[in-house]
Amino acid sequence: MENNTVLDSALFSGKTIVGSAKHSVGGMISTIILLLGAASMVLPFIWLILASLKTNAEFYNSFHWIPSKLQWSNYKELLFPKQGPSFMLYVFNTVKITVLSVFGMVASCSLVAFAIARIQFPGKNFIFGFAVISMFLPVQITMIPQFIIFKEFGWIGTHLPLIVPSFFGGAFGIVLMRQYYRSISKEFDEAAKMDGAGWLAIYAKIHLPIVASPMITLAVLTFQEKWAELLYPMIFIGKNKDLWTMVLKIKDISTGQYNARPELEMAGDVLLIIPVIILFIVAQKFFTKSITSSGVKG
Template sequence: MNSVMETPLSDRSRKTGLRLKRKRSRTLAMTASYLVLTAGALIILIPFFWMLSTSLKEKVDVYKFPPEWIPSPAQWHNFPDALTTFPFPLYTFNTAIIVFFVLIGTLLSCSLASFGFARLSAPGRDFIFMLLLATMMLPYAVTMVPLYILFNKLGWINTFLPLIVPSWFGNAFYIFLMRQFFMSIPRELEESARIDGCSTFMIWLRILVPLTRPVMVTVGVFTFMATWNDFMTPLIYLTDESKRTLALALSYFQGSARSSPELHLLMAATIYAVAPCLILYFTCQRIFVKGIVFTGVKG
């Protein structure tokens, strides 16, 4: 009788022990993963910490060795000093105007093109889509000279048009991302809308666009950061000082004629230029990650 009673108890204790071991191993694996990720993040953030530290130092303290990571006292006046060296408010306004119109053009053109590739049937649709993806293999250096000749013939040099107009004709990578997201939406929604009398355009506008918020935010963040930090395109097309962008201003700040490079002011101006990108990313982080994940659900 005792042996019969002991068998279920011993089995239960064995199962409990196995569960505890699995829980401990999962906890250890999770802890190790967090430690590795934290260490990697700290290593990656070292240049940012150095930039922030340098922006709060005096000029003579920048070249100290070993470097001071926490300046004492912090020179907060470096930020207004840096921003008054050049007309940074004007450069910020120029950059914001370009980013605004590029964002609208990219979201509209890429959304309409990806909707056509994902939902509409036409002869050669898949071939055209593959041809579009093939353009991603063309480096910018190949198209730079022909584009410059074209915009020069149109009289657009030293205007914002060469920086804005191309975004209204789509971007292969963003079209691909949006197409993948459109294909993950059930077709039953579209069919129900057609039964209710919706046109193709209204299906895109009222049914699919509201559902594609994650991928719209993803493309918007990518576009904002690429345009805000763009250096090469404004350097090629903008010659007037009053039309410079922030990226160009930082370059001229670094190369301006001085007795010696004022890195503390340069780092303060750089933090000012980088801050909108950081704020945007942390504000849209959840939706941004969700958009990246769902663009590969169906394809």
């Protein structure tokens, strides 16, 4: 009997060791795959930074990643050119358009989504369904009508076509915010109404603090979209260089009079990417929370 017990213990220990070994091998393979995936995303960014610090001759003729001497003067030449407007003008234009667009998008989407989710009124389901359907429409379909409307308003050649539409909300933001509002218990609204609060007070004092995470998520996504947007600024701003954004200036460097200076284009791309990375790192916990949770459950 004792021999059988010892034999069973030995077999169990052997299975445990084999299972642990398989688990260790599987974990090691998973780690290697994740590291390779991370390297595939980080290496292009490292190459971009190093390429922005090369001379023009090294960029074209050298296959080495690391430049012989770091050319920080590339950034100085990009930011403060001897001819033409300073690159800081394009930074200011980009910041202006992006910040106003983010504010308009978050404010309008949170208000519209609150009304659709919490207030009973005729046609709200139709409005929400129309918003969902519009998410599947390609931007090319609405581009020409938008251009005609903005031309009638006299907005072509200004920043208004890039800013004003955000204050009318976006389908994705409305859908995102609505789902969070619907997850909040209606008892909050009923208690506030008993105290004499109106819908605007309920929205401002009760719901806004609760839905902070999805609002920050929407703000980050809108920032990312507007900060590096190329198509709409190219169409609506046109050739007025004083109103150009950073992306338009970088495009001009790559295709215009600076077509032989790709190192300056790389430097511009670095300056374009850094704010997005910093913003995502700062807002990462809110971004993750808004994805993994669905608000306060009622």
